[in-house]
Amino acid sequence: MTFSFEQPPAELTWYHLGPLLEAEAGHLTYNPKQHPVHGVSNNAVACCWAGLLADADGGLVLTDLGRSMLASWKASPAGQRWLAGQAAFDEETSAPAAPSLPAPQPVPVRADQLGLFGAAS
Template sequence: MTFSFEQPPAELTWYHLGPLLDAEAGRLKYNPEQYTVHGVSNNAVACCWAGLLVDGDGGLVLTELGRGMLADWKASPAGQRWLAEQAALEEETSAPPAPSAPTLQPVPERADQLDLFGAAS
């Protein structure tokens, strides 16, 4: 996928960010079972067409344009907010679970309470 059919976007939106962030992290690999037509999501293909991604070794990688636009977005207030929110979510999900309330243990029964109804008959 080395063609550029569209003009690059004026700004990055949610539509572009997933594939670009995945490509930056090296996670944008072809998966023909999940994406039977192109091996990647439609959003990733649109990023290729816009000149933000190109074929790499087993997946898509950022172009210089894609890398530059992603860096600008990360430095923007909106990007900083989003990245902070994602970091907080990751921290929340990776934190060890809070200690649970102690479980109540049954009180050992006394021998005279074991046969409540047998003693009355």
């Protein structure tokens, strides 16, 4: 069941995109530890109130309206630019890590070095 307390937005903005994209990917689950009031972010709750998301077992899912508006946004020039930038960022962050440096080796201490700094007081 979907409750709509607000009018749907005329267009999607950054405020709506995070929760809608998470719901589309199936990752918008309740997390009362991170979001103790509603179990989801305030942005996600606002998307519910606007009729873009609906309650499901364990999380929120896109409504038909939310799915339609998200598809329109993805097809728009602004959506295409954002998605291309996101893909480049994902590619950058998934690049193989640089080879790690060898573990530091302990430096042997010689007896003649022990007196260099005087006795500790």
